[in-house]
Amino acid sequence: MVLSRHRFNRAEKAAQLGVELIEQRVKNPNARIYKVSAEGLEPLAIRPSLPEYLRQLWDRRFFIVADARAKALRSTRDYRLWRTWLVLNPLFDVALYGFLFGFLFKSSRGIDNFIGFLFIGIIFMRMMSGLFTSGSGLMTASRSMIRAFNFPRASIIFSQTLRAMIDNVLPALVCLVSAFLLQWGTPPRWTLIFIVPLFLLLHIFGTGLMFIMARLTAEIPDVKALVPLVTSAWFFLSGVMFSLDRFASFGKIHAIMTANPAHIFLTVIRDSTIYGQVPSLAEWATLLAWTFGTFIVGFVYFWLAEDKYVRIA
Structure with a gap:
């Protein structure tokens, strides 16, 4: 030594x-x-073409999976109860919001299985807002790796999404089991199978948001100050704790609120699980447009700054 x-x-x-x-x-x-001639010199940080970028990401697929698995289920690892908090946190959230909105504000009127409605709203909205906020400052947090190695930076986003997907499986199961227990006597219907593609679509949509936030907060760090405000507004305006039908008389405001992709996701998930309804083709088309539209726009927006992250991270 x-x-x-x-x-x-x-x-x-x-x-x-x-x-x-x-x-x-x-x-x-x-x-x-x-004097050194610039002929033959090549820049160290250069943005590859989009097909080449996709090929580089595919070559690093094993790293993305390994990194996500290594970091998954670690958010509560420092606590004594560890994974138990992944179950307890959703229960405490539902208890709090159920008391405030169901008991005090009487928003449960006219909603079948309001607690199940609340479970699905809170848990799945937390997933979307969590993916959104995860992109905030992600490039700065990965500064050391970005400056030390040459690799497609989008792999950081994909690893973070896969980690979130693994983390969200247990809360989703707790949410659905609790929602069905609260309507004892009404067994799950075959429409429950739609929760699998909806769960995947939700995380693809969230990946697009993460791409946008990762670049935006890397170039303009002050945006991070607005993230809590935006996520809070998104949470309360998406019909998480109450039905948006109460705003039907407000016309344009109601139309804007119901066009919110988070509200559409929550509505389709509730309908296909606790209410046993098949989502309409229009709902599927809208969800697919929001999901892949956001993902493609976010991915291209992030890729266009690939050669900048070494400097701005």
Whole structure:
């Protein structure tokens, strides 16, 4: 150990002497000046073409999966109860909002299985808002890896999404089991199978949001100050704790609120699970348009700044 430390100190001193020697030569007015032709030189950070970028991401698919699995289910690892909090947190959230909106504000009127309605609204909305906020400052948090290695930066986003998907499986199961237990006597219907593609679509949609937020907050750090306000407004205006039908008389406001992709996701998930209704073709078309439209726009927007992340992260 002493020998290793001695070698390290010698190497550090040699590097320092080398830097000082270079500085002396640069400051010497009598030093020779060498002109270097730019021909043949290539920039270190360059944005690859979109097909090449996709190929690079595919080549790193094993790293993305391994990184996501290594970081999954770690948000509560420092607690004594550890994974138990992944179950308890949703229950406490539903208890709080159920008391406020169901008991005090009477928003449960006219809603069948209001607690199940609330479970699905809170848990799945937390997933969407969590993906949105995960992109905030993600490039800055990964600064050391971005500057040390040359790799497609989108792999950080995909790894984060896959990690979130693994983390969200248990809350989703708790949510659905609790919702069905609260309507005892009405067994799940075959429409419950739609929850699998909806769960995947929700995370693809969230990946697009993460791409947008990752680049936006890397270029304009002040945007991070607005993220809590935006997520809170999105949460309360998406029909999580109450039905948006109460605003039907407001015309345009109601139309804007119901066009919100988060509200559409929550409506289709509730209908296909606790209410046993098949989503209409119009609802599927709208969800697919929001999901893949947001993903493609977010991915291209992120890729266009690929050569900047080394400098702005």
